[in-house]
Amino acid sequence: MPASEAQPVMALLEIAGVSKRFGVTAVDDVSLSIEKGEFFALLGPSGCGKTTLLRMIAGLEIPDRGRVLIDGVDVTALPPYSRPVNMMFQSYALFPHMDVAGNIAFGLRQEKMDRRRVAARVGEMLALVQMSDYGGRRPHELSGGQRQRVALARALAKMPKLLLLDEPLAALDRKLRAETRLELIGIQERVGTTFLLVTHDQEEALGMASRIAVMNRGRVVQIGAPAEIYERPGSRFVADFVGEVNLFEGELTAGFNCLALTIAGFDRPIPLSPPAGITLPEGAAAALALRPERLRLCRERPPGFALAATVASVSYLGGASIVHLVAGGGRPMKVRLPAGADCPPRGAAVWASWSPDEGVLITQ
Amino acid sequence: MIGIGRWGRLVLIGLPFAWLGLFFLFPLLIVLKISLARGAIGIPPYTPLLFDDGSGLKIQATLANFALLASDDLYLRAYLGALGNAALATALCLALGYPIAYAIARSPGEWRLLLLFLVMLPFWTSFLIRVYAWIAILKPNGLLNQLLIAVGLITTPLPLLNNAFSVELGLVYSYLPFMILPLYGNLSALDESLLEAAADLGARPIRGFLGVTLPLSLPGIAAGSLLVLTPAVGEFVIPDLLGGADTLMIGKVLWDEFFSNRDWPVASAVAVVLVAALAIPILLAQKFLAQERAA
Numbered sequence: 001m002p003a004s005e006a007q008p009v010m011a012l013l014e015i016a017g018v019s020k021r022f023g024v025t026a027v028d029d030v031s032l033s034i035e036k037g038e039f040f041a042l043l044g045p046s047g048c049g050k051t052t053l054l055r056m057i058a059g060l061e062i063p064d065r066g067r068v069l070i071d072g073v074d075v076t077a078l079p080p081y082s083r084p085v086n087m088m089f090q091s092y093a094l095f096p097h098m099d100v101a102g103n104i105a106f107g108l109r110q111e112k113m114d115r116r117r118v119a120a121r122v123g124e125m126l127a128l129v130q131m132s133d134y135g136g137r138r139p140h141e142l143s144g145g146q147r148q149r150v151a152l153a154r155a156l157a158k159m160p161k162l163l164l165l166d167e168p169l170a171a172l173d174r175k176l177r178a179e180t181r182l183e184l185i186g187i188q189e190r191v192g193t194t195f196l197l198v199t200h201d202q203e204e205a206l207g208m209a210s211r212i213a214v215m216n217r218g219r220v221v222q223i224g225a226p227a228e229i230y231e232r233p234g235s236r237f238v239a240d241f242v243g244e245v246n247l248f249e250g251e252l253t254a255g256f257n258c259l260a261l262t263i264a265g266f267d268r269p270i271p272l273s274p275p276a277g278i279t280l281p282e283g284a285a286a287a288l289a290l291r292p293e294r295l296r297l298c299r300e301r302p303p304g305f306a307l308a309a310t311v312a313s314v315s316y317l318g319g320a321s322i323v324h325l326v327a328g329g330g331r332p333m334k335v336r337l338p339a340g341a342d343c344p345p346r347g348a349a350v351w352a353s354w355s356p357d358e359g360v361l362i363t364q
Numbered sequence: 365m366i367g368i369g370r371w372g373r374l375v376l377i378g379l380p381f382a383w384l385g386l387f388f389l390f391p392l393l394i395v396l397k398i399s400l401a402r403g404a405i406g407i408p409p410y411t412p413l414l415f416d417d418g419s420g421l422k423i424q425a426t427l428a429n430f431a432l433l434a435s436d437d438l439y440l441r442a443y444l445g446a447l448g449n450a451a452l453a454t455a456l457c458l459a460l461g462y463p464i465a466y467a468i469a470r471s472p473g474e475w476r477l478l479l480l481f482l483v484m485l486p487f488w489t490s491f492l493i494r495v496y497a498w499i500a501i502l503k504p505n506g507l508l509n510q511l512l513i514a515v516g517l518i519t520t521p522l523p524l525l526n527n528a529f530s531v532e533l534g535l536v537y538s539y540l541p542f543m544i545l546p547l548y549g550n551l552s553a554l555d556e557s558l559l560e561a562a563a564d565l566g567a568r569p570i571r572g573f574l575g576v577t578l579p580l581s582l583p584g585i586a587a588g589s590l591l592v593l594t595p596a597v598g599e600f601v602i603p604d605l606l607g608g609a610d611t612l613m614i615g616k617v618l619w620d621e622f623f624s625n626r627d628w629p630v631a632s633a634v635a636v637v638l639v640a641a642l643a644i645p646i647l648l649a650q651k652f653l654a655q656e657r658a659a
Contacts, residue, residue, distance in 0.1 A: 060560050080563040093561035097579045106575070107565030158566065 010072050012036040012194050013162055018056060018066030019218075026052040028218035029066070034162075034196060034211075039188050041197045041209035045241065049218040050198045051090075054164050057196065058087045071161055081110070086160040090167040092151035094139040100150050101126070101135035107158045125153040128187060145176050152184075156191060165197045169204060181207055202242045206230060214238050230291075235364040239289040246290040246333050247362075252282055261288050261361070265329015271305055273356040287362045292336035294358040297323065297344060298351045306353040309333060311344050325352060392639065399632035400425040410628050429633035439617065439634065443641065446613040449528075449603075450596035453535035454543075457592045458585065460536065461543035465584075466577075468544075469551035480548065483541050495534060495605050502530055502606075526608035534602040539595065543588040550584025551577070586649045594642055614638055 011033035020027040027049040034040045042050040055061040057068055059080035067076045075083050086107065094103050101122050108118045126132045129149035139147055148168065155163055168184065169177045185208055188195050199205050205212050206226040213223045214237075222234045233239035236247060248270065250263035260269035270288060298306070309325035312332070321343050325333040335352060337343055344350050368376065401410040401424075414421055433439045468479045486494060501507045502524040509521040524530060554577060562572035600615030607613070614634065621631035 058564055060564070080560070081566045081568055085564075087561075087564045089557050089561055091555070091557050093555070093557040095558060095561075095576060097576075106562070106567070110566035110568075110571060154565070 011069075012038075012071060013057065013196070014067075014069040014072075015053070015057070016067045016069070018053070018063045018068065020049075020052055020056060020061060020063050022052075025218050027056070027063070030215075030218070030220050031066075032213055032220055032223060034194060036194055037192060039185070039195045039197070039208060039210045041199060041205035041212045042215055043199055043202060043205040043212050043242070044215035046200055048215040050200075050215050051166060053215075054087070054166055054196065054198045057162070058085055058164055059083045060087075084161040085164055086155040086158055087164040087166065088151050088155040088168055090170060092139075092147050092171075094147060094150060094154070096139055099136050099138055100131065100142070103139070103150055104154045104157050107154065111158070121157055125157050128156070128190070129153045144171055144173075145180065148172060148180065152187070156187075156193065159191075160193065162194045162196060165195060167199055168197065169199075169201070177204075184208060206242070214242065216241070232360060233289055233362065236287055236289075236362055239287075239360065239362055244292050244334060244336070246292065246295075248288040248290070248331070250286065250288070252284045252286050254282055261286060263288075263329075263331075265327075265331060266307065267328060268305075270307075270359070271356050272359065272361050284363065289360040289362050290354060290358065292322065292334040293320075293338075295333075295335040295352050295354050297335055297337065298353065299344065299348070301351050302353050304353065305356070306351040307333075309350055309352050311346050311348045311350060313346060314343060325350070327352070395632045395635050398628050399429055399636045400427070401629045402426055402428065403627050403629050408628065409626055429629045430637070432630060433633055433637060438612075439614070442612045442614040442617045443637070445611075446597045446599075446615060447641075449531060449535060449613060450593050450599070453532060453539060453596050454589050454593045456532070456536045457540050457543040458589060461540055461547055461588065462581075462585075465544045465547035465551055468548050469554070476552075480545075483544050483548075486541070491538065492601065494538070495601060498530070498534055498537070498606060499525060502533075525606065526611075528608075528611065530606040530608075531603050531611055531613075534606040535596050535599065538599075538602065539592040542591040542595075546587040546591060547581065547584040550581050550587075554580060583653055586653055590646060590649050593645065597642060598638060 013034040015030055015032050018027060018030050019025065030049075030053060042053060044050045052061060056063050057070075059075070059078055059082075063076060067074055069075065070084060095106065098106065104122045104125050105118050108121055113121075122135070123132070126135055129152055131146065131149050131153065134142065134146065134150075139150065142150065148171070152168070155165075165184075169180055172180060181204065184195075197205070197209060206229070209226060211223065212226055212229050213220045214229060215221065216237050222229060222238050224232075229238065229242055233242060233245075239245045239247060248261065248263050250261040250270070253260050253262045253269050259272045261272055262269045272288065296302075307327050309327040312324045312326050314324070315322040319339055321337045321339070321341070323335045323337060323343065325335060327333050333352065397413050398410055401413060403409060404411050411424060413423065413425060415424060416422070464483070468476055468483075471479060499506070503509075504521040504523070504525070506525070508524060509518075512518045512522070558576050558580075559572050562576050563569070567575060598615045598618075599613065600619045603611045603613040603616045604619065607616070618631055618634045618638070621627050621634060625631075
């Protein structure tokens with residue numbers, strides 16, 4: 001975890017050493033802080049503890065250890081109804097016996113807000129999610145996408161300091177998901193509320209969040225901006241979980257004028273450009289992560305370092321093609337070629353190349 | 365309904381109708397027929413509906429029995445007494461049964477089956493025996509009075525038996541499971557994330573209950589109330605055994621007409637009016653439930 005981040009004076013959300021067990025450890029000593037106005041994503045596979053962490057922020061679970069602070073106030077022991085956060089549930093949890101307007105007004109009515117102001121706020125929220133004509137409908141009369149909007153409007157109606165979104169797009173179909181992603185970003189910019197999103201979908205996290213915390217087995221394994229997470233994964237888990245990757249396991253050796261990685265089955269060590277400030281002993285186990293779109297393919301041997309490989313198969317994806325290669329030692333590799341690129345046929349002998357700074361050395 | 369075919373579907377829908385026709389409608393028509401007859405000495409003890417006096421088949425029917433019900437306010441008071449007692453029993457069953465059903469529905473999975481089993485356990489003993497057991501408990505020198513005297517709370521036995529109290533107690537005791545079971549079915553199906561959403565939106569537990577749980581359990585309340593109200597109105601064993609001289613319930617009146625007075629036509633008229641009176645709340649509840657389901 002990068003310790004370089006300077007501690008802000010007062011973060012909007014501060015999670016300090018939070019742990020929770022349900023028989024097994026669900027969340028293990030997690031600390032992170034979120035600034036006002038951020039669109040923050042908790043990304044991880046199912047069962048990594050991200051939803052439990054979200055529920056502890058909402059007050060639906062009480063941590064075994066650690067503290068949760070919202071706007072500097074310790075809310076660790078506060079019940080959900082006393083916290084300045086609202087949550088959009090994965091199942092939406094719309095009240096089936098109330099119409100859309102009633103659902104959105106529910107939270108406002110708990111504050112004993114007067115009726116005219118409730119009606120005005122409900123109207124505002126309906127307009128925000130483009131559902132103004134649907135105030136009188138019951139949830140079962142709506143499509144999945146419409147329910148999702150109502151759930152969002154309901155959670156935003158009380159103007160929470162922090163909006164928690166539990167897999168908000170999981171129940172939508174693929175096309176709707178892409179549209180809704182853009183809408184969510186737009187709504188977040190308009191209302192200025194801090195969003196904390198939980199998702200297992202790396203595309204969702206990369207595409208929406210301003211910052212991402214990747215979780216695995218109850219722990220936060222990396223925090224950073226989307227590009228940082230994708231381009232500079234700090235561990236094998238992050239490299240593998242976020243996006244497609246070619247991972248080469250090997251041993252560090254001193255190469256010609258630089259550090260290199262010796263990989264069993266390859267005829268020569270792969271030159272590396274090691275990250276600054278990292279010193280590793282020779283012979284240490286390490287991995288090289290290469291994104292498929294960073295690789296180039298040539299029929300002729302290019303100058304500089306290149307790996308000889310054979311094309312095993314080609315998957316055409318429309319906008320791109322994935323070329324599956326077999327390199328030395330029977331090692332599989334993936335290369336992503338943009339549409340229009342010269343695609344070698346099956347069985348062709350090719351050379352895969354990249355510049356040393358495009359590969360990421362991973363030691364964890 | 366794939367693969368059943370048209371005839372299969374007819375059989376599937378026809379079966380419950382045939383059952384109801386044979387075991388409900390047909391007996392009810394017989395009772396209706398008797399209610400239109402006059403009492404007679406013989407077997408059966410009423411005049412036939414159709415008879416042949418030599419000049420052809422004639423119909424012989426009278427509304428005199430219904431006129432009798434209207435003329436003697438004993439019947440009206442018995443109907444109202446039964447309805448009042450049953451309505452009070454239904455309200456008490458709801459007040460007692462709702463928290464019990466709620467607690468069972470919210471208890472950990474491995475406890476639920478045991479608790480439901482305990483709710484149904486009394487059914488394993490005969491209804492009559494259980495009512496007699498209450499006599500043993502409530503009578504002047506019964507278990508309860510002995511206990512209260514032993515601990516020094518009272519010095520003379522309380523009149524617990526053969527009054528309105530014992531009838532109400534018997535009704536609530538006997539019909540409580542019929543309230544708990546449908547309510548449990550409804551409450552255990554409640555999506556817990558709705559309550560979490562209510563709490564998240566600022567509702568304290570009591571407001572979450574009133575705003576979410578209670579309105580969503582209305583179908584369970586309606587079903588349970590009907591299952592208690594309907595048999596309780598026609599109940600005759602409990603008023604007969606636990607009630608006193610002043611206990612007036614229509615089920616007991618009906619019993620007396622049949623077996624003490626051997627006046628089958630009047631007894632049948634009492635039954636016909638009772639069925640009609642019960643059908644109205646059932647149809648209303650049915651309409652309400654249908655609306656809930658459509659919503």
